[in-house]
Amino acid sequence: MPSLQDELLPSTPGKFKIDHRVSHHRQLHRCFSTSTMFLWALFLIALTASYLSFQSFINTGNRYFAASWGGIQWESQVRSSAQIRRSGGMSVLVTGAAGFVGTHVSLALKKRGDGVVGLDNFNNYYDPSLKKARKALLQNQGVLVVEGDINDSRLLAKLFDVVHFTHVMHLAAQAGVRYAMENPNSYVHSNIAGLVTLLETCKSADPQPAVVWASSSSVYGLNEKVPFSELDVTDQPASLYAATKKAGEEITHTYNHIYGLSITGLRFFTVYGPWGRPDMAYFSFTRNILQGKPITIYRGKEQVDLARDFTYIDDIVKGCVGSLDTSGKSTGSGGKKKGPAPYRIFNLGNTSPVTVPTLVNILEGHLQVKAKRKLVDMPGNGDVPFTHANISLARQELGYKPTTDLQTGLKKFVKWYLSYYVYHQSKPLN
Numbered sequence: 468m469p470s471l472q473d474e475l476l477p478s479t480p481g482k483f484k485i486d487h488r489v490s491h492h493r494q495l496h497r498c499f500s501t502s503t504m505f506l507w508a509l510f511l512i513a514l515t516a517s518y519l520s521f522q523s524f525i526n527t528g529n530r531y532f533a534a535s536w537g538g539i540q541w542e543s544q545v546r547s548s549a550q551i552r553r554s555g556g557m558s559v560l561v562t563g564a565a566g567f568v569g570t571h572v573s574l575a576l577k578k579r580g581d582g583v584v585g586l587d588n589f590n591n592y593y594d595p596s597l598k599k600a601r602k603a604l605l606q607n608q609g610v611l612v613v614e615g616d617i618n619d620s621r622l623l624a625k626l627f628d629v630v631h632f633t634h635v636m637h638l639a640a641q642a643g644v645r646y647a648m649e650n651p652n653s654y655v656h657s658n659i660a661g662l663v664t665l666l667e668t669c670k671s672a673d674p675q676p677a678v679v680w681a682s683s684s685s686v687y688g689l690n691e692k693v694p695f696s697e698l699d700v701t702d703q704p705a706s707l708y709a710a711t712k713k714a715g716e717e718i719t720h721t722y723n724h725i726y727g728l729s730i731t732g733l734r735f736f737t738v739y740g741p742w743g744r745p746d747m748a749y750f751s752f753t754r755n756i757l758q759g760k761p762i763t764i765y766r767g768k769e770q771v772d773l774a775r776d777f778t779y780i781d782d783i784v785k786g787c788v789g790s791l792d793t794s795g796k797s798t799g800s801g802g803k804k805k806g807p808a809p810y811r812i813f814n815l816g817n818t819s820p821v822t823v824p825t826l827v828n829i830l831e832g833h834l835q836v837k838a839k840r841k842l843v844d845m846p847g848n849g850d851v852p853f854t855h856a857n858i859s860l861a862r863q864e865l866g867y868k869p870t871t872d873l874q875t876g877l878k879k880f881v882k883w884y885l886s887y888y889v890y891h892q893s894k895p896l897n
């Protein structure tokens with residue numbers, strides 16, 4: 468058996484004198500290089516693993532930790548976007564600013580000289596390129612949309628550090644009634660956890676902002692008494708979406724009660740219009756009709772048509788702006804309540820429900836294409852048979868007065884849809 472030393476010697480002994488010091492040195496050197504290589508390999512493996520896990524971390528949607536915010540230049544952009552350009556104006560943080568309602572409200576506020584800073588996480592619940600296009604539209608009007616999540620308390624604290632927002636228009640949410648069965652946790656993440664994180668920031672801010680936020684007509688759930696009034700009991704939600712919006716109403720109430728935050732909750736009734744949400748029926752029906760694909764129309768019990776109090780976006784914007792203007796002040800400071808603050812809830816609907824088949828008739832007229840209708844019984848997926856808003860309270864307190872009927876509003880929507888997708892060759896996602 469060759470000894471270890473033999474193994475370390477040249478294969479033809481005698482050709483040169485063995486120097487044991489050299490041999491020992493070589494041995495050490497080899498050992499050292501083997502262990503160095505081993506360490507390097509370990510290091511490279513660790514580096515690759517951490518890179519891959521970082522990538523997957525980003526891809527899982529936890530984008531808010533991959534900070535794309537901060538720094539002197541960023542702060543000056545935020546300040547400039549928040550700058551008030553009219554006397555008695557407000558500075559508003561709009562969450563969900565790249566969303567459908569958020570974009571329209573931000574534009575309206577900016578137009579009249581209020582300061583606006585947007586926040587949006589650009590998630591992929593629906594085509595994010597539509598959200599990017601809305602962001603570009605806002606940017607053209609001088610509204611910065613910061614990319615971040617309402618669950619990121621550090622980002623929220625930073626924004627309030629840079630700007631003393633007088634108001635928060637909170638529109639960021641996981642929307643959609645039926646998607647709640649597919650991805651329930653996204654509703655908890657945005658509509659519950661995100662809401663609490665935002666309210667925690669607002670309550671600690673000095674001065675505290677007034678908060679106006681989007682609740683939903685869906686909180687009326689299985690109620691049968693119409694029209695739906697804010698005084699009705701709302702304890703029969705039909706979907707997890709509705710349940711999280713109802714929970715939001717209770718959560719905001721506690722922040723009003725304990726910390727003196729001024730709160731206004733707006734129950735939106737099936738909002739539609741240009742730059743709308745592709746997941747909603749009027750939008751997906753338009754896409755399918757134009758592509759010659761069938762549309763599925765749900766029917767209620769005993770084949771009764773479903774009906775919605777469809778509300779045009781411009782009317783909703785007026786309700787949102789009216790709510791900001793009349794919100795009253797929060798009373799707390801340093802996280803402590805100093806006196807009672809307003810707590811309000813309003814229906815923002817149209818007060819004239821229309822059945823889903825009638826909606827399709829109107830679309831057919833505007834598009835000049837016949838729909839391929841597939842009638843199916845309403846699956847048990849969280850839908851309610853009808854919605855109908857009583858808007859007396861909003862009329863009285865906010866001067867809210869919807870003026871656009873479904874025929875007129877859908878005409879404007881179709882005009883926008885054709886210009887956005889057909890003329891500009893943007894591809895609608897299926």
Ligand SMILES: O=C(O)[C@H]1O[C@H](OP(=O)(O)OP(=O)(O)OC[C@H]2O[C@@H](n3ccc(=O)[nH]c3=O)[C@H](O)[C@@H]2O)[C@H](O)[C@@H](O)[C@H]1O
Pocket residue numbers: 642643644682683684685686735736737738746747748749763764765766773774775823850
């Ligand atoms: O007011 C709200 O609180 C909610 O309004 C909206 O929900 P909904 O009223 O359910 O709107 P939307 O999906 O357009 O379906 C409209 C009608 O078409 C029927 N519908 C729908 C899809 C389909 O394929 N077929 C169909 O018949 C369907 O059964 C329904 O009767 C918002 O999405 C939601 O985020 C929330 O804000």
